[in-house]
Amino acid sequence: MNIVCVGAGSMAESMIHGWINKRIMKAENIAVMNKSDLERLENLKDEYGVNIVQKERVELRDADFILLAMKPKDVEAALTDIKDNLSGNAVILSVVAGVSIETIQRHVGNLPVARAMPNTSAKVGKSATGVAWSKWVTLEQQHDLRNLLSSIGSVTVVDESQLDAVTAVAGSGPAYIYYFAEAMTEAAVANGLSPADAKRLVRQTFxxxxxxxxxxxxxxxxxxxxxxxxxxxxxIAALERNDFKGIIGECVKDAASRSQALGREFK
Structure with a gap:
């Protein structure tokens, strides 16, 4: 199985790390490319042993999966750039928030397209991932997608209309937990613990x-x-007085709304 990562940010790196660490993929079967940051690509090559897509684009033509992992604003340009080098057998796997399967297929035609929303815990094999796919994705390809994504954590198959909620809860969720951990640590220090002891206690508690x-x-x-x-x-009473559940509800609602807005912007 060959994978090309179009986009080389933190999500792509987390997935690459997870695949190699779990031995689901060999580094030699993974290639990376991005818009212009060659230094970033060289860093990934040095760190993981992956390949950099060459000018001839043979890596794209030989790929079984194309991972789209760039910012939403860069999707159209990226698809325009690679579409002439795609084979009819490649599955497009997008982890771009908000950009619909329909939008992607408008650029690449009737290729099989899947959208997934993992999170950066993929790096340690603990991602919570939601995935949806188009009618062009065969049963065999669905099986391969499940295997690929389950190697970096749990997988939940959902309707595409539910991916905005998945993005808000699972995709963005680690950041909420890290923020909560920051607040817990600051509160522990304010109550007399040293920063080192506070961090140690909070980490183990979580x-x-x-x-x-x-x-x-x-x-x-x-x-x-x-x-x-x-x-x-x-x-708990203090959390209830300050409407903790309401705050979390607004957090998830606003994140889901932003995902929907991104989809409207890039239709």
């Missing part, structure tokens, strides 16, 4: 809770920790 979430219902876990009139109950 790691342990993440493991626990795999085994029980979220609300059940919360209730088990929350003794009546105890310290946790006092903390």
């Amino acid at each position: 790691a342990g809770a993440s493991d626990m979430l795999q085994h029980e219902d979220f609300a059940v876990l919360r209730k088990k920790v929350t003794s009546p009139n105890g310290t946790t109950a006092a903390g």
